[in-house]
Structures are given as structure tokens and as C-alpha cells.
Amino acid sequence: MLGLDGLLPEQLSRRGFVVMTALMSGFTMATAHAQANPPVKTPADGLVAGEVKIPVKDGDIPAYRAMPEGAGPFPIVLVIEEIFGVHEYIKDVCRRLAKAGYLAVAPELYARRGDISRVTDVQALLRDFIAKTPDAEVMSDLDATAAWAAQHKGDAQRLAVTGFCRGGRAVWLYAAHNPALKAGVAWYGPVGGQTSPIQPKTALDVAGELKAPVLGLYGGADTGIPVASVEELKKKAQAAGKTVELEIFPDAPHAFHADYRPTWRKEPAEAGWKLMLAFFKKHGAA
Template identity: 50%
Template sequence: MKDLIRDAESLLSASAFSEGVDRRVFLKAAAGGGFAVAALPVVAQTQIQTSTEGLDAADHIVVVNGQDVPVYRAQPKDRTNLPVVLVISEIFGVHEHIKDVVRRFAKAGYLAVAPDLFVRQGDATKAPDTGTLMKTIIAKVPDAQVMTDLDTIVKWTRQRGGNTDKLGITGFCWGGRITWLYAAHNKDVKAGVAWYGRLVGETNPLQPKHPIDIAQNLKVPVLGLYGAKDTGIPLESVERMRTALDAGNSRSRIHVYPNSGHAFHADYRPSFNAADAKDGWAKALDWFSKHGVA
């Protein structure tokens, strides 16, 4: 819990696959139309807005073990056999910025999906403040639950024209940590890009491992993108991760931006660094292309 709260403070300064179940839903309440309530104190003007022109984009429900899991999907119109990218959100859930990232990947030729991985614990978009969000929702999300949800959603993307032989994953902050873990969990992942995800911390029954614990045996190449001025993820932990990856002869790499802090890709927040976000995006697309997700 202490590590989760520290993450929050830095933010502020398949199992059972129901084949054929695909119910389009109108999910405009909170997440669909804007930003998480808890994120509002740090929301600035969104600087990047990606249209749906040329895309097939929609909200869906994927049923996982009897639970309705909302998913936002975007892909180029009238195309199939597309490489698949899982987009894993920050703690604030699948709000408009995350949906925009999904559309950016679709514009680049991907079938991209962003699932609400907090749905069983509560609605992250409606939490009144970050402290409440962390304690009542985020801290209660088991890693095992997340892995199962993602396994099922990967299967679901095949019905939407996705080629899961070309599977990638990317995530931001909370989702960055999940990116490292899912790359270790699912050997079918071809590559991952983890944006400023937590690497070390206390373990508990819901979070039995952190990225540092899987680094030496990680076979899937993951690109880690971090900011040197990130007060929640100190460089010491980033260097520990780099050392552990090198010890395992991993193909994974870490890039640190000296002038950025946490959430430098989040163009709706004051932490946004346009130059580094642009460079990171280019690196992410290049990483996926080089490692079979294109």
C-alpha cells in the first residue's frame, strides 16, 4: 500500500472466454466523455486529439468469468489480420486520453484495445480523489485477475480481425508495471513498451511480484521509457532494473529522458513533455516494428 500511495503522490506533483459475446455498449458516463474525476485537479488542455476518420472505433463488453469488462477498441476500417496492441491505462482508467492513444495506434495500422481492468473493484473514473481511488480500488486489484482479463481479451481480438501472432502491449504508470508483468506471463507477446511503470516495491498476496523480480528471466523484449526527474520512480530503481535485465542477457532495454518527470506522455497534464513524448512514441512504434508487432 505504501508503494501505491507513493505512486499516487508522484501522479499528482481466460480463462473462461465467452465466444461470440460482443455487445456494443454506450459507455459515455464519465470515462467515455472525458477524464476521471480524480484526475481533474491535474488535467490541463488535451493537446493531441485523434479523430476516428478512417477508423472503426467502438466501446465493447468482453465477458471474463461472468464479469462484464468494458473495452475500447480502434482499428483501420475494412482491414483484417492486423497486429494487436494492448493499451493499459494509468490508475485513472480508460478515459479520453487513453482512448486517444488507442486511436493513435489504429492510425498506425494496429488493432488496439484498452480494457477497464479495475471494473470488479469499482469505477476508477468516478473516484472523488486520488487517495480514495488508490485505497478503495487500485490497491485491491490482483495481478492474477489482470493477467486473466488480458488473456481473454487477446482471444477476443481475433474475432475483430486481429492477428495475435503479432501481439504487443504498452502501458502507462500503473499500466507500465503491468506491461512488464504481462510480457513475462504471456510468452506469445512479441514486444512491450512500458512507460514509467513502477519496478520495485513491497509484495503482498495481490501483488506477489514486481518487474524487478521477473527481469532476469524475461524473454519478451520490453522497452522501458522513464524520466530522470520522476520523484515516484527514482533512478536507483531504474538502474537496478537495467542491471537485472543485463544479468539475464535480456533483449529488453531502458531509455531515460533527463528532462522529464513522471507522466511525460500524458498530454492532458502539466507533466507533459512534448518533445520526449514524441520521441517516446517514435521509439515505441520502432520497437514494435523491429520485434514483430507490425
Template identity: 45%
Template sequence: MLTLTRPEGTDPRDLDLSRRGLAALLAAGYAAFSSGAEAAAIMTPGEGLVQESVTLPGGLPAFVARPAAKGRYGMVIVVNEIFGVHEYIKDICRRLATLGYVAVAPEFFYRANTGNILATTTDRAVMMKIVAQAKHEQVMGDVGTTLDWATKQAFVAPKRIGITGFCWGGTVTWMAAARFPAIKAGVAWYGRLAPPAPPKADAPPPANPPEVRQYPFDIAAGLKTPVLGLYGGLDKGIPAADVEAMRGKLGTRGELVLYPNAEHGFHADYRPSYNPEAAADGWARLQAWFKTHGVPAGKA
């Protein structure tokens, strides 16, 4: 059983064999690749919520959690890690719905994730091949589809839309916030800010070369939607130097928080990287950020 330590997956030198809990976590719907024994996954009750799997226009599947009480609520798009929409992401949606949001988690990888391979595989090469097929413009198109769907729902306040994402989804959050004016605020959890470091000269070529595209570094100066970025000082794949460089590029268009004792994935309560203090502080900041920037919880 492997644990995610970097935005693009896990480097062999980071492998950590957990001692228990795989069978239980798999049964509960958590991704096999990332499960760990040292953390106890949070399970948010669903009382008072509507939870459903829906199909958005164009065939895009999504998980939705929202308050059962009638009314229009602010909406938060929840962007998954590289493991897809597994139980952790669904629980994030429940947590947001409990606060008074409509939370929508689109299945960005569904086109290649036949049979939900991402939920059960521990083969990094298989996983990354699936993730690599979700190209930037396709992902942005899926965000656009989700926004269009939202405007047609009687339970969504269309002028109160935010986005949050974790790991792979953290980078998507930055890029979507720069693309879509309908998104009023974003919260990016440890999303890559710059292209990954090139491989060493003697390293074999990657099986799936990274897509040539822009990163948050490239769009920071023109960012109009405010983004809160939450990062770990012990992240093996996102150097603290990148966070500081992004802070300089960002100026007053957003805010960055660096937790010095937190690793990559510090919010993921089902993994050994979970840091309760950093996770709780980040969650409180998320709520305050959305409220301050036009995406308050509760009925419109």
C-alpha cells in the first residue's frame, strides 16, 4: 500500500508501507494507492443532506451533496486528487453541504478511468497513465460544464460560486480561478505551482511525459479571482521556495499560507500525511475566505 507524497504521485524513495487498515478503507470507498494506518478517516453524517450521483451535460458524472432544505445556496466545486472522486472527496462535499453549500465533485478522469481503476490500483504507472489523459483544456471544459449546469439548478445561487481542490485539484483550482469570472473565490490545497523539476540526465524518460501547459506561476500576475493557497513546508514535491516565489508573483491578488511542519496531503485524514492542526486551520481559513470573497454559506 502506497502513500501520496507529491502532487504527481509518489516517488519510489517515498514509499511507506502501512501496517493495517487497507481492507477497511477499501470497503469504505477510499483509494487503495493512498491509504495508511496512521490516520483515521473522518466520516461526516449525511442527515439533513441530499447526496446523489448525477450526470452533467456531455456525460460528465459528478457527486453532489447539498442541504435538503429548500432554497438557493452558494456552490463550491470540489476538485479531486489524482485518485478521482473517492470517499474522501465525497466527505469533503458532505462537510461543505453541512456548512450550507451545494458541493459538486465532477469526475474529471471518467473518460479513461473505466471500472474506477483509480480506486483500487496500487500501480503508479497505471494510475498516472489515466491521470495524464485529463488534459488541461478538457479539465477546464469540465469546469465550464459544471458552471453551466449550476445556473440551471433551483438550489444554486449562481452568483455565489467558489472552487477548492486538493493536490492535482489544487493546481486546477488556480487555473480555473484565472479562467472563469463566475468563480468568485478559490482555495487551493497543495497544488503544484510550477512545472516539476526535469529528470536527471541519466534518468530513463517518463512513460507519460507531462503535458506542456501553463502553471499557476504563469497566471499569477493576471489573476482576478482571489485564491487562498495552503501548502506544507515538508512537501517533497513543492519546495517552500516555490511558495515564496508565488507569493511574490501573487501580490495582493491572493494569499498563501505555509505550514512549516506539514507534509503534502496534510488535509487528507485517511493518509499518514494527515496533520490535524494544519488541516483544521486550513479548513477554518477556507470558510473565512469564501465568506469574505462573496461565497458565504447558507441560503442566498
């Protein structure tokens, strides 16, 4: 796999490689101080929800799955985490999607790097987890998650993806990767930034290669993602005949959907959620 050799800790074997063997409870330690708002808690009544294992090329990774009770098949949404792991906020997003009729599954994409729940420093997360996770590995793990979902009451013909922050970046990349995808929704995903041998392209680089429609939800007050760069991505994609829609919430900062953080903004978060569900339905992923 691209750039993977030499990145895995020496103590890991080719099988059973996962350092983080189970999902965390609550929130990542790196974000514990940021819980200024009472996080949204979606009940699991009427749902089948909990931790599962996703078979991938070199072992298994933990994931959180939520879906309605019943026979299915249900449309699938892959939920891509922020940099903080599959913690309670991401799990709740899965339950919210399940309440809307989806089989939602969030794989722990950084499980090979170590136990993300114990990391207290954001810079350590960026250095030791994010920067060391190859994009090719992420794409392969998302493919494996979609395949698992299709075998567990999911409908492979109605496949969507959504993600937040770094996960939003992965939405753009996955939309350029998987021709079976019906729709993607990127919540404030970076479109530019530095590249590396294991992360060779930005979202802007793949704008002309999209294989599915993408909706980008961005904040006009996001100091890290200039609106001009998102507009540039849209123009590049449309010039190549691709479908990209943008919704810019003028006063919203970065991470405006993250209800456990001070950046949460109720109205843009709720409006973006409605737009996401409508976008999935419009493009055959509902």
C-alpha cells in the first residue's frame, strides 16, 4: 500500500495489527476542555447501534454502526471522523443518520497509529496520527467499510459519504476514488494544504476527477479555509463537467456542526443537516 512500509509500529504484526482495538467512550482527551455546550445525545431506541469490526486488508479496524431496526436494506452513509477519532459526537452523528433511515458507519481510520483516545495534545495528533496515515489506506478502509455495510443490511446501490474537517477533505478524495458513490457531503473540509509522498493530492487537485456529486458546507468566518479556495474548487470541478454545490454560511466558523465545541452554531448546523439529507435524496442515496 502506498507509503505504508515503515510507518507501522514495530510491535504490530501483519494480522491483528490494530493498536486501538476498541472505540473510545465519551470524547477524545484532546477535546475534553472544549466542551462548552451540552452535546446532542440522540437515543438509540428503534435502532441497532454499537461497535463493530471492519475486515480490512491487514486485519480489522473498530467502527461504530447505527441503523434502523428491521430487515433493510438501508441506504449506506460512510461517516468520516474529524482528527479526534470516533468519539461520542461521531457516534451520535451515526445515530442521527439512522433515525433518518440510513445505515451509518464510522470506521476508526487512525487505529493503526495507536490509541487516539489517550492523546491530549492536538499537535501530537496531527504529527503522529494524521500525517502518518496514507490517503491510499483511508480510501481502502472506506471501500472495506462500504463492502461490510453491504453485507450487513446495507444497499450498495445507495452509497453516500459525509465527513467533518479532515474527514471533509477525505470526502472530496473519496468522491474522486469510488465510482459506485452516489453523493458526498463535505463539512468544512480543507481543499488545499501541504502534500506528502503518502498524501500526494489535495481536494483541489482532484476536483476535476470527481465520480459523484459533492455538496460542500463551509463557514464564511472559517479562518483556516478561505472561501475563495472553495469557490476555486467548484469552478475547477464544473469546468470538468462535475457536479459540485456549495453552501457558505457567512458568520459560521470552522467546526460549526460540532455541538460539543464552542464553535458550534445551531442554525448553520441544522440548516446544513437538512441540505445534506436533501442532497443525498436528490442524487439517489436515500
